[in-house]
Amino acid sequence: MTTRRDLLKLATLSPLLPWCVSNATEVSPFAGKFLVTIQAIGAWDVTCFCDPKENQPGEPAITNWSVSAETQSTGTIRYAPFANNQAFFEKHGSKMLVINGVDSQTNAHGIGETVNWSGRTAAGYPSLTALYAGINAPALPVSYISFGGFSRTENLIRSTQLGWSVDAMKGLLKANTNHNDSMIDEELWSLIKTLHANDTRSLLEQSDMVAGNLRSREAYLSSMLNLDPLESFSDALPSWEELAPRGENGNLKQQAQFAVLAFNAGVSVAADLNLGGFDSHENNDVQQESLLDELTDGIDYLWEFAEETGIADRLMVIVGSDFSRTPYYNSGDGKDHWPIGSYLIMEKGVDYTNRFIDGTNELQEAVKIDPNSLTPSGFGAKILTSHVHEALREYLNLTDSSITQLFPFNNAEKFNFFG
Numbered sequence: 001m002t003t004r005r006d007l008l009k010l011a012t013l014s015p016l017l018p019w020c021v022s023n024a025t026e027v028s029p030f031a032g033k034f035l036v037t038i039q040a041i042g043a044w045d046v047t048c049f050c051d052p053k054e055n056q057p058g059e060p061a062i063t064n065w066s067v068s069a070e071t072q073s074t075g076t077i078r079y080a081p082f083a084n085n086q087a088f089f090e091k092h093g094s095k096m097l098v099i100n101g102v103d104s105q106t107n108a109h110g111i112g113e114t115v116n117w118s119g120r121t122a123a124g125y126p127s128l129t130a131l132y133a134g135i136n137a138p139a140l141p142v143s144y145i146s147f148g149g150f151s152r153t154e155n156l157i158r159s160t161q162l163g164w165s166v167d168a169m170k171g172l173l174k175a176n177t178n179h180n181d182s183m184i185d186e187e188l189w190s191l192i193k194t195l196h197a198n199d200t201r202s203l204l205e206q207s208d209m210v211a212g213n214l215r216s217r218e219a220y221l222s223s224m225l226n227l228d229p230l231e232s233f234s235d236a237l238p239s240w241e242e243l244a245p246r247g248e249n250g251n252l253k254q255q256a257q258f259a260v261l262a263f264n265a266g267v268s269v270a271a272d273l274n275l276g277g278f279d280s281h282e283n284n285d286v287q288q289e290s291l292l293d294e295l296t297d298g299i300d301y302l303w304e305f306a307e308e309t310g311i312a313d314r315l316m317v318i319v320g321s322d323f324s325r326t327p328y329y330n331s332g333d334g335k336d337h338w339p340i341g342s343y344l345i346m347e348k349g350v351d352y353t354n355r356f357i358d359g360t361n362e363l364q365e366a367v368k369i370d371p372n373s374l375t376p377s378g379f380g381a382k383i384l385t386s387h388v389h390e391a392l393r394e395y396l397n398l399t400d401s402s403i404t405q406l407f408p409f410n411n412a413e414k415f416n417f418f419g
Helices: 004-013 017-022 085-095 109-118 128-136 166-173 186-203 211-224 228-236 252-265 284-309 385-395
Strands: 034-040 072-074 077-079 096-103 144-146 159-161 270-275 315-321 340-347 355-357
Touching: 034 109, 034 128, 034 252, 034 284, 072 085, 077 085, 077 355, 085 096, 085 284, 085 340, 096 385, 109 128, 109 315, 109 385, 128 144, 128 270, 128 385, 144 252, 166 228, 228 252, 252 270, 252 284, 270 284, 284 315
Parallel strands: 034 270, 034 315, 096 355, 144 159, 144 270
Antiparallel strands: 072 077, 096 340, 315 340
């Protein structure tokens, strides 16, 4: 068993100890945007949400709601009179860019998740959130939080993979305490942290380390030397009684609650939230109604809690899915896979919002869009996920980073989504 004397000997002998003490500088507070993606896992039906379609003469029924109702609108945003859409779009449409007609180029779930959240169908590119956190705040303790879904980092940064357990999380964040009583005195605890930093530093001296691993370990070392924000984060975590309510299909509100608290505490800048179950091959309308209700309720909670904590003006939210559902029902009243889908991009107080990009025709087929005017044009191009990601990278000031240049897109055209 290692004793205090053993630890003191190790510290005395360690040639790296002076480096760790003299280089324990504080990480500058992050002052940029907080980036959140919300992944509707399984493929949502956008004809019942943000790309409303009414039945066409001589064609199979595309939506049951359009038998007795019409497409609704608020500002320039159009939406389906389905689920809780009216309340959601009327409340949040002013901070929303709807991009319809995005071709994911696949009907396979795994590839659909990859392409919609990294920008290309093949593996090997990070999620937008990983790229953003890796460039802007790699040294924060839990800079990139993921609750599941697509969250590849490609060694740009550590992702913090979370379920939801308040007690477990508090235990991890305050490992040196037990019911507020110190288990290890401050001198010994400080020594343990220093030795741990020494070990981490020694890993950086391996001559055969690839660049990605070097970046990750440097960021990890910096975060180990700047753990104080985790204390305030741990203190802010709610008790079980204070948790946001869990929904019938998932815990999206609780994920949002956790992410906002992490942003507010200064320990994170990006998070992936998710709600699963959208793969409605049977009883499409019943399943989608329940899930879209919960999705929009969760998004609303995210914005309300961001307002309450004072970070709403810095929040950017991207909502999407694997792809969409077919523009017709199958024999089980379900809908199968369809590659043409949508993104919602939400931000408060910016010029590009309250905009609806009509990238599909009445049969939910992708149409060509002029990249500058963002209106249908025979001389335009169909919108690909890579177009959306390239525009997001530029808007978020990621394009010129040497890290971003490791993951290029080769689009012939650029869409002016944020102009």
